[in-house]
Amino acid sequence: MDLYRLITEDHQEIRKTVKLLVDGDRSARMREKDFLSLWREVMSHQIAEEKVFYSPLLESDETELIANEAIEKHGLVRTVLRELDKATPAGADWAAKVKVLGELLEGHFRDEEGETFKMARAVLADEDVEAMAKEFAAMKKRIAPMQEPETARAAAQRRLAEPLPTPSPRACGIAP
Ligand SMILES: [Fe+2]
Numbered sequence: 001m002d003l004y005r006l007i008t009e010d011h012q013e014i015r016k017t018v019k020l021l022v023d024g025d026r027s028a029r030m031r032e033k034d035f036l037s038l039w040r041e042v043m044s045h046q047i048a049e050e051k052v053f054y055s056p057l058l059e060s061d062e063t064e065l066i067a068n069e070a071i072e073k074h075g076l077v078r079t080v081l082r083e084l085d086k087a088t089p090a091g092a093d094w095a096a097k098v099k100v101l102g103e104l105l106e107g108h109f110r111d112e113e114g115e116t117f118k119m120a121r122a123v124l125a126d127e128d129v130e131a132m133a134k135e136f137a138a139m140k141k142r143i144a145p146m147q148e149p150e151t152a153r154a155a156a157q158r159r160l161a162e163p164l165p166t167p168s169p170r171a172c173g174i175a176p
Contacts, residue, residue, distance in 0.1 A: 001133035003053065004117050010045045011109045017041060018102045022095070031089035039081060040144055042105075046074045048139040052132050053120070060123045066116055073108045080104060 017038045021031060050071055057067035080101045087094050124132075 001130065001137065003129050003133035003136055004121075006133055006136055007045075007049065007053070008113055010041070011113070014038065014041050014045065014105060015109075018098070018105060021098045022102060024095070028088075028090040031094070035084060035089065039085070042077060042081060044140045044144040046077070047143055048136050050074065052136040052139060056124065056128070056132070057116075057120060063116075063119050063123050066119055070108070070112065070116060073104070073111075077101065077104050077108065 017034060020026060020034045021038060026034065054067045054071055057063040080097060084094070084097050084101065087097060120129075
């Protein structure tokens with residue numbers, strides 16, 4: 001198992017989901033579904049990456065700064081994700097926030113796949129990276145179900161609170 005490939009594959013999946021979210025033709029309902037997928041993908045990826053990949057990079061003088069920067073960027077991504085979680089998919093600010101999120105993610109992926117991987121390869125031993133790959137995959141599986149956004153609960157409550165549609169008098173056969 002190749003840790004660098006696993007991380008790059010995750011980036012590809014996240015890119016695909018962001019692309020769906022910026023597609024203006026998707027309905028608000030589809031956007032909500034896409035957003036839930038994005039939330040799960042990003043959260044489980046970032047948490048596993050911080051615990052398995054960045055934590056040993058923080059231990060080395062050569063990679064401490066780059067690891068800290070990456071963790072800060074993860075925080076920014078999570079801030080925008082939480083903002084999106086509070087926004088309405090049909091609202092005017094939705095598209096702007098998604099665009100900002102896409103740019104943040106893209107810049108971060110570029111840094112990781114370029115400079116960070118290069119420095120990590122110089123610092124981490126191959127056999128350690130192999131063990132880290134297994135741990136990364138296992139951790140993602142373990143934590144994915146725990147990464148539910150507030151949206152899922154809020155959307156369900158909102159739908160439950162909505163009044164049932166009132167049938168028109170004509171549909172009931174009591175209007176001419
Ligand atoms: Fe990352």
